[in-house]
Amino acid sequence: MPRNFRREEIYPKVYFNSYIDDKYKYNRLSINMLMPLEYSTVSDFALLSGVIGKSCKKYDSMMKLNIKLSDLYGANLSSDVIKIGEAQGITLHLSFISNKYTLYKEDVCEQAVKLLFDVLLDPNIDQGMFNNDEVEIEKDRLVELIDSEINDKRRYAITNCLKNMCKDEPYSIPKYGYKDRVEEISSSRLYNSYLNMLKKSRIEVFFVGTDNDEPIKQEVKKLFYNIKRKPINDISTIVNDTVYSVSNITENMNISQSKLVMGFKSGKLKTPEQNIVMMIAMLMYGITSNSKLFLNVRERLSLCYYCSVQYDRYKSILFVDSGIEHEKKDEAVLEILSQLEKMKSGDFSDEEVASALKFYINGYNGLYDSPGSVEAFYLGNVIFGSDLEPDEMIEIAKSVSREDIINICKDINLDTIYFLTGENK
């Protein structure tokens, strides 16, 4: 299947990526600015992502900016921080309907593109600092966001397991930063962080949609021409695959269902090809509803509603998590490990491999049906250092053998058992 994904380095470390397909009804434009994940800068960048999405010089209050967005047929602007491996990024994203679906034949695309770059490059700055009131509001909001990690118990448990597995590594730094650091940021310091980011970050612009991408590329070229940049080198992630001893952590909380998280290290950083083997193995072990964990921990033993794997290819670690009764912890742990042993010893059928493969193919074949998944795929590839296209990945996946799966699973070692429980208070 011929694909028309374009990628061009228009200035050093400023990339323009685009994918155009006539079937889409809306366009998605995003600007991702990537920096290394560091203790000293994480909180500033997190705050910056809140401040720059709220206004700009031309629309100098949140309300004015929102009215403009609403006038652009409810264009959807968001800004957030992302953490991919040991890279932290600020992402600004705007979705807006295609010109062909407007009521009065306006050029929404042109206006939307201008607006997003105004928000990024022409912020509401006065005398070398961001608007103080806006910064204070966003500081409060960020502190509340950091506190709110406790609201989602499943996420909270995984985060705590990760903190233990990767302690003393940048990966344990939370993406929204630290409360005490946020509180000390001033409007002028934030402005310096902003300039620093524009100067040093690796910039990935993505346009996925249906309208013409050429004028957008030219606009990006024009806008970044005057920015004096000194970009950083490529960002790498440390993979530490040694397990010294298994940690057992139990935390009490007033909840009705206990959360079990088991963190595993899965060996050295994988090549893009090895990563495909790993994905097939993980689909079989605990991602699909035909996986070993689903069929045994949930269906056979009736221990839980969910028990599944999340694999992080950037850091070469994985988590198995499940919501269970307090007294079933040991039974669940034993079963999860016993199913992993089956993966390592080759105790799986050819049908299990074939079904994981079909699931894998299904996912990549449908990738181009949504602008969001196209961007997520290529941005992930860029950061992981892979230039494999979906079609090539499918071909490689088809050649994965039983031995490949067994061998890759042999590198998986338990590191941390984290248990969040409502019992024994």
Place this chain on the structure above:
Amino acid sequence: MIDVKSIGERYVKVDHKSGLTIYMCPMKGYSTTYAQFSTRYGSLDTCFKTGSDTDYLKVPEGIAHFLEHKLFEDEDGDAFEKFAKTGAGANASTSFDRTIYEILCTDNFIENLRILINVVTHPYFTDESVEKEQGIIAQEIKMYNDDPGCCSYFNLLKSLYHNHPISIDIAGTVESIRQINKDILYRCYNTFYNLNNMVLSISGNFEVSDVISLCDEMLDKSSNLDIIRKDTDEPDEIKQKLISVKKTISVPIFEIGFKCSPLDTESLVKNIISNNMMLEILAGECSPLFTRLYDMGKITDSLSCSGISNRGMFCNVFSGESNNPQEVLDEILTEISRLRKNSIDKSSFERIKKFYHGKLIMGFSDVESIANSMTSSFIQNRKPFEVMDVLPNIKIDDVICALENNLNFDKIAMSIVEPE
């Protein structure tokens, strides 16, 4: 084929001889095919009979959801295993008024659809399998119990409604699902999984004729049962002003509800759009109300507002996180009064119309949302994508009317989940 020019799609409706309604929307250029096989049966259906029954049957809370779990299992194994062999993604869900079984695939669609139809039309329940499922669903219920947003939402419905089943938790309770056995499951199945009460919606990459041939081959004529749902006697007044509970969270979560009379079904779509536009003008991200609450730090992030409309009920709900939910309520009331006094200006109305048009276009932009919308039209007895025809004809007076009628100050309830 019926053209829906405003969203650039065409669909076809087939009243199949078996009694099943089939909606199909082939979408050019897409690799994915998505199908929903659904029944007009959800957590609201707690008391019912068919034309031939003398007495109403009252069933345990959570049974529609339980049935959904059990249908994905048959004599020769789990349905998930069958789909796994073909690589399709399969899932099922239960809401207030419907149960949906869905598949998503890029290959072997007809083979997958055959499995889907077979699974849904062949129930197989045993005492052992019912007991096993009780363990799994009990964990699902406990998971939702720990979800503060879910808890806050249902507590609001419990405070607004005395008897209406909208306030029942969709999955039931750990106690109520213990009363479920295979006989009641079969009784519910035989009532609601009648093809005349069901719809098959398909969107994306497929051939219409293949679907028809398969349905001709697999589906026998179903005699139309007359399903009678017992109406609940629901007073106009709210049940209680406040439900407040404590959980391990960081900032209080609130829901504020205005109880309203059920919307007139004749012009349901028009009423829903007018109401939504009114909420957007009152409390959307461009509104003075939202800006004030945000800038003063009275809400932490967003203020969501939406109308909930279903059989025999309608209410408007505002929700968010705040250290002082009572102040948020006061601000909302002040703004409603101000807007009623000054009325809605023409420019905001026109802008919100564009806003709404854009949101609809973006909402109809993938295979899932297209099939979903066709399913909804069957469940609610209306034309698919009707909203696209109705929106241009909404007048400012319709929105003003919603502002006057759908926010009654005497029928307000609040639900709060507070940090421990």
